[in-house]
Amino acid sequence: MTQFQPSDFESLPCDFCGADEPQLKYTKRGFSIVECKKCGMVYTNPRLNGAKIGELYDADYFQGHGFDTSVNYVKEVDEYGAEKATYTLNDWDSDTILSMLSGSKGTGGGARHALLEIGCGTGVFLAKAREHGFDCQGLELSSYAADFVRNMGIPVQTKSIEDAEHAENSFDAIVMREVIEHLPHPMESLKTIHRWLKPGGVLFMATGNYDCPERKLRGSDWFYFMPEGHLYYFSNRTMSKYLKKSGFRVVRVTNQGDMLMEMLRKYGILEKGHAAPRNLLKRVVFHSVRAVNHFVSSGMRIYAVK
Numbered sequence: 001m002t003q004f005q006p007s008d009f010e011s012l013p014c015d016f017c018g019a020d021e022p023q024l025k026y027t028k029r030g031f032s033i034v035e036c037k038k039c040g041m042v043y044t045n046p047r048l049n050g051a052k053i054g055e056l057y058d059a060d061y062f063q064g065h066g067f068d069t070s071v072n073y074v075k076e077v078d079e080y081g082a083e084k085a086t087y088t089l090n091d092w093d094s095d096t097i098l099s100m101l102s103g104s105k106g107t108g109g110g111a112r113h114a115l116l117e118i119g120c121g122t123g124v125f126l127a128k129a130r131e132h133g134f135d136c137q138g139l140e141l142s143s144y145a146a147d148f149v150r151n152m153g154i155p156v157q158t159k160s161i162e163d164a165e166h167a168e169n170s171f172d173a174i175v176m177r178e179v180i181e182h183l184p185h186p187m188e189s190l191k192t193i194h195r196w197l198k199p200g201g202v203l204f205m206a207t208g209n210y211d212c213p214e215r216k217l218r219g220s221d222w223f224y225f226m227p228e229g230h231l232y233y234f235s236n237r238t239m240s241k242y243l244k245k246s247g248f249r250v251v252r253v254t255n256q257g258d259m260l261m262e263m264l265r266k267y268g269i270l271e272k273g274h275a276a277p278r279n280l281l282k283r284v285v286f287h288s289v290r291a292v293n294h295f296v297s298s299g300m301r302i303y304a305v306k
């Protein structure tokens with residue numbers, strides 16, 4: 001791991017409420033993870049400055065040799081060919097978004113739903129979403145990762161959310177998988193995303209769940225504490241507050257991480273084309289496992305409607 005200098009760090013007030021009353025909760029690899037005394041938001045402070053953070057997301061990071069060794073986006077691309085015909089969690093997420101959009105007027109006239117993935121990495125989710133009929137495009141800061149997306153014929157801008165130019169009401173769906181915890185200013189970004197969505201459009205996100213039992217049991221050893229790049233740690237409560245403050249009218253925060261959902265997929269409980277299985281027995285299993293997941297999951301799946 002890179003050695004950092006004091007000049008590599010910056011200290012900021014709470015992104016949610018603006019107070020500068022951090023209370024130390026954990027230390028990890030020399031970083032402090034603090035909780036805002038006023039609103040309860042948990043964040044890394046001080047944190048690496050923008051320039052240093054930019055350096056983290058190099059080719060090594062996307063190959064699983066960066067600060068987060070649990071991801072290997074290049075391997076995902078290699079595996080995509082084999083997984084193309086398999087029903088994966090990415091398929092289920094696409095089906096869930098579609099089920100939410102079909103309840104609204106959508107684009108109508110058989111037009112394809114426009115979907116933007118922010119922080120799309122090497123584009124594996126977008127490739128799957130395209131199979132579900134979405135008209136896809138990506139936003140990705142790393143030009144190394146974006147080249148993989150372009151090679152699949154999917155348009156992608158190599159820009160930050162602040163610099164990207166999208167008109168108001170452009171998208172039916174916006175997706176941010178494991179991204180919001182990396183954003184320097186999530187409130188500002190969520191307001192921008194809200195503007196880009198059409199009325200009735202869906203924001204789907206995945207991130208860690210700060211209130212999970214694993215964090216309570218293991219403290220600073222919780223795997224999700226990666227303070228080099230994970231700047232914010234949301235609970236269901238703080239996530240809901242963020243989404244409401246940034247203008248979303250329907251907010252559903254669920255503790256459905258990948259692990260148990262992957263088990264449901266593996267045992268064929270998930271049904272292609274449906275957010276929830278229609279078969280009664282499968283539906284009972286589906287809801288039971290999700291009820292358990294609610295109490296144990298380290299992850300969060302979030303759905304918000306403009």
Ligand SMILES: [Zn+2]
Binds near residue numbers: 014017019036037040
């Ligand atoms: Zn605060």
